[in-house]
Amino acid sequence: MDRKKDAILKATAALTENYKNEELFMPKNGRSLPSRAVIIDVVKELRAVIFPGYFWSDSAAGMFPEYYTGYRLNDLYDRLKEQIEIALLYANQEMEQQEASEQADRICGGFFEKLPEVQERLLKDVQAGFDGDPAAKSKEEIISSYPGVFAIYVYRLAHILYVENVPHIPRIMTEYAHGKTGIDINPGAVIGDYFFIDHGTGVVIGETTEIGRNVKLYQGVTLGALSTRQGQQLANVKRHPTIHDNVTIYSNSSVLGGETVIGENTIIGGNTFITESIPANTKVSAKSPELVIKKPRNAVSKADVWDWQD
Amino acid sequence: MDRKKDAILKATAALTENYKNEELFMPKNGRSLPSRAVIIDVVKELRAVIFPGYFWSDSAAGMFPEYYTGYRLNDLYDRLKEQIEIALLYANQEMEQQEASEQADRICGGFFEKLPEVQERLLKDVQAGFDGDPAAKSKEEIISSYPGVFAIYVYRLAHILYVENVPHIPRIMTEYAHGKTGIDINPGAVIGDYFFIDHGTGVVIGETTEIGRNVKLYQGVTLGALSTRQGQQLANVKRHPTIHDNVTIYSNSSVLGGETVIGENTIIGGNTFITESIPANTKVSAKSPELVIKKPRNAVSKADVWDWQD
Amino acid sequence: MDRKKDAILKATAALTENYKNEELFMPKNGRSLPSRAVIIDVVKELRAVIFPGYFWSDSAAGMFPEYYTGYRLNDLYDRLKEQIEIALLYANQEMEQQEASEQADRICGGFFEKLPEVQERLLKDVQAGFDGDPAAKSKEEIISSYPGVFAIYVYRLAHILYVENVPHIPRIMTEYAHGKTGIDINPGAVIGDYFFIDHGTGVVIGETTEIGRNVKLYQGVTLGALSTRQGQQLANVKRHPTIHDNVTIYSNSSVLGGETVIGENTIIGGNTFITESIPANTKVSAKSPELVIKKPRNAVSKADVWDWQD
The missing domain is CATH 2.160.10.10 (Hexapeptide repeat proteins)
Incomplete structure (x- = not known):
């Protein structure tokens, strides 16, 4: 048998055997985990709603923000609510669909009502950044470039869901920011x-x-x-x-x-x-700790070996 | 002459002159380097094969994993094998196409046969994470969110190719994970x-x-x-x-x-x-080191200057 | 009123009220901020011009570099110049369009004429990496994988614009590299x-x-x-x-x-x-600092609690 066919048959057989032996690999009882991709999209698009001058590509955004914001929030609500529902159903395998849906609606409603407060608080975080950093040229630069503001933004969203005990989603959000910025803020x-x-x-x-x-x-x-x-x-x-x-x-x-x-x-x-x-x-x-400063007999050369023992 | 035309003509002339003077910029003897984009895709898609409940978008994946896994591995095999071949030909400019192809097939076959073992070992890594971290809510959270598990996953793949002396590809893989996670594990x-x-x-x-x-x-x-x-x-x-x-x-x-x-x-x-x-x-x-705690005469104010010398 | 409708109406009203009360959220006097997405694209594509053997997907690139390079630079010039113009107009709200356009042309021209020098200097940075790192297998590996070289590349581009006092764009560039590599080099x-x-x-x-x-x-x-x-x-x-x-x-x-x-x-x-x-x-x-090494009476067990006070 050729090398490729042989390898793929063996690998497929053993991988699918592993799927059967360990429930962690597969959806449980037909219930899936929330989608990391959808959650990241929601985080990105909410940023455009909060800072319309920065991350919106649609020119209507600047012109008619009230229409645009409402329109965008409508879509984002449905997407986030679905993910919350999925997360609740996965974590509580006894929960009925109906109950999960109602709970997701309640949590998602509360989340969206808190967005203006998140927006106001981010403005204060940006102010603190501008006051505190002599390298900052403008507040706009802080909003568009500073990783700290992005990490805090994502944390402030995730924390709302953490307080409501939503499984998985808060951590997916903050680990997304962690990956982008190197800043790891636990949603709790x-x-x-x-x-x-x-x-x-x-x-x-x-x-x-x-x-x-x-x-x-x-x-x-x-x-x-x-x-x-x-x-x-x-x-x-x-x-x-x-x-x-x-x-x-x-x-x-x-x-x-x-x-x-x-x-x-x-x-x-x-x-x-x-x-x-x-x-x-x-x-x-x-x-x-005291510094140990050594002056070698000859000038240090590019090829010198120097290690901590000498 | 207008500014733009002038600048582009000058830049193009000097850049192409540089290409000629230094072989590092261009493909060597018509032989290319492996594609970072393809290698990253293979890493991402293999993750979906190993953890089908998490990163697969196709609903068939959950239903008929044996068909789906085999189907996906077939495609991934060809793509990885091609990159290995390219990497071997580039690093060994004397090597014949035929020899590179056979060697790539042998290495790729071995790599695919080790995937079930990688899957089993990752499960142990996830277990260690869950046991060791009081902030972990579930093993599923660790798989879907934790950067450590992602970096270890990529390292375990890359190490298989490192052992086979495949040029370029192992380091492209681990540096991809490094960029995503801030964790730099050398494939060796x-x-x-x-x-x-x-x-x-x-x-x-x-x-x-x-x-x-x-x-x-x-x-x-x-x-x-x-x-x-x-x-x-x-x-x-x-x-x-x-x-x-x-x-x-x-x-x-x-x-x-x-x-x-x-x-x-x-x-x-x-x-x-x-x-x-x-x-x-x-x-x-x-x-x-002993902490030096100073109580300034007046309370520290927001505008205070404080530096390490005082 | 249902939960969703209620939440979205409230959120939209309060968000749009915030837009009005704080000029930082929206474009100012119809003048926008530069586009982070376009700037990042320019950075990525210039890399393909500088290292054609590595990041070009078009096979013509290797064949006829002089045509390809000129063709690509033409497009990149227009895109970067537009962003510089936008950045100048936003930061200097009194500036006329005509003046901004001329200044952007001058700056962009100078930037493109410096690209060959950037290319030559990067080659020296790669040489330093190869000489200095025993884990480096080849200079090609350094170019295609090493985050340090990527961060230095982006810094060298951004610094040219920083010296010309271009607002926003230099920092957007270096923060992009910071996000990708964890290396934060201020463009100044x-x-x-x-x-x-x-x-x-x-x-x-x-x-x-x-x-x-x-x-x-x-x-x-x-x-x-x-x-x-x-x-x-x-x-x-x-x-x-x-x-x-x-x-x-x-x-x-x-x-x-x-x-x-x-x-x-x-x-x-x-x-x-x-x-x-x-x-x-x-x-x-x-x-x-002196190491404190303790030998516990019993071997440390996996379940041991150990903290810094004991």
Whole structure:
């Protein structure tokens, strides 16, 4: 038998055998998972409704926003509602279609009514970004380019659904933003107004984090848990820190633990590792490890080998 | 002459002159490089074959998986085989078409026969993720959303081709995942079962790294080399660490060097910088640098300047 | 009223009210912002002109590069020029269409004439990557796969427009690369030849950074500011470091401050935090914090809880 035919027959037989032996691979009882592609589309198109000057391609949008917005929301409502229904049915295999549909309608209605508030809060986040970043040329630049604003936008949408216990969808949303920006905000976090993340790559904000107003984070900041060795036993336990108002945390610092509180107006320097509470109105930095500066006998050349032992 | 015409004529002349002077810009002797777009498509579509409940859009997939899987694999085989052939011909400019085709068929056949094993191992990786992450709501969420699982999936495919010395394609695959997830796993690394990466942004796993079973890594972990100043002279030398079974390495830690071994059951705390071996069954943390906490005379105000010297 | 209708009417009314109350949401005086989608397309297609062997899908490209290049540049010129014009008109609401068009033509002409130089410099960046990375199998692999080369390519384009004070577009370009690679190079930075970034996720290079020739950076390196608490008052102040020729900065190190200078031939070890100048020809490392290694009475088990306090 030729190589290709042989390989495909073998692979198909074994893959389909695996489908049968493990229910995780296939739709369960004819019930599917929500569609990542549809959810991402909804997130993208809602952005065009919230910031019509930026992401709309239709020229009617600028001309008659009230018609356009209503028209777009109508379609987006149906698509999101269907996904919520699918997610509810999948997670609750006993639930009737009718009940799922009603629940999805209620949740989706609440979600859409909160969109204007999301819009207003994003404006505050953009303001915080402009005030806080000397490299920002304009607020428009922040809206159209800054990854932090995009990640916060997606988080603010996802959080509404997280609070309603919608399965799957909130995390699909925030992981989409994570992939685009390197900023990983768990939809369960609670985050106040005027929030700004600059640069952002590597930021992690854990599920039970609480953040006040006017907080600024830089790239590589982790607001995380002290330990996860207990795994699922820690589900629903407060394991991430609380950050009060007007705190700045500079790049690559970690603040860990569910009982760790950073008091208001406090500034955390870069590269610090904090596992205990810090009082309000303070400036914290790590005593930088002493630098070891060596002057080699000969100038370092391009071909030099240098490693940490010498 | 108008500005546009002038600029384009000049640019075209100089660009095409550059093409002639440097063979790197153009196909060599009529032989092309493999297509990044086709390789990425193959990676995406194989994911739908491995997890049919998640990424398939065709409803037949759920109904008759054996037909669908075989049908899809047939097409994917041809596309991957063609790319392997192209890659072999480009890298070995003396090789005959016939030889490249046979070698590509052999490699591609082996690759497809390993797919069921990849599927089974991914299930173990998902299990490790669920057991290890208190924020995970379900295994389905991990499969559909977690960047770590995606990066591991792509690495497991790429590694099969790396072992067969296929040029270009393994790295195109893992750099695609790197772009999507911020997780950079070199296809040469050797990684055991039940591997989990949480959050993941900034993780780097070097080419000669060896990782045992049941290992968990967090965001920002580097498993890297001590020095690269020798550049290509270090090619094929073991320069990245060995991590034994049941090790956890917390966020933003670096473990460096080809002779560095982390013994089994050991836990490496966050923000550590390790260049020597660590015995089994231990808990390692960096003695945190002393925190310097200053209470300014007046409360910190929003407009305050604060820098590291004061 | 049914849930959906009610929610959409309310949301539309409030969203459109917000559009009216805040000019930031909508086009201003009929003047739009540049299109992120078009700008990204131009960046992608210019890459195919610069590296025809890699990203061109048209087989004519390899056959008759001089025709193809000229043909492609003609179209790209018009598209980029239109975006520059849009950006100028939006940022200068008093500017006449005619003036914007002439200025855009001048800037676009200069941009296209610099493309061959960009091409030549990229070749040097690729050379530096190949010489510096023992995991690189070929220069072709670096061009087709390495995120560092992509980020540098986009930065080199964006910097030309930044120098001409084009609004919005330079940052849209570099943030596109940031999203794809995790490497955030501000278009204002000045970067010499033979520049290489390995792995790259988490790298941040601030707006007023100056980098010499033959410099190599690793993942997680920040070339940043000491403090940003003054926000916009710091605009146009030199606040990021200067890195001289032939410097290597290993992973996750930060070099901060506008007066901080790293002298030539110097090597900065991983995980260092530098806020003062370092002389030439030296090797710098942080005195690693002492490791605390604990041997628990019983072997660590999978279910063990371990946190930073114990």
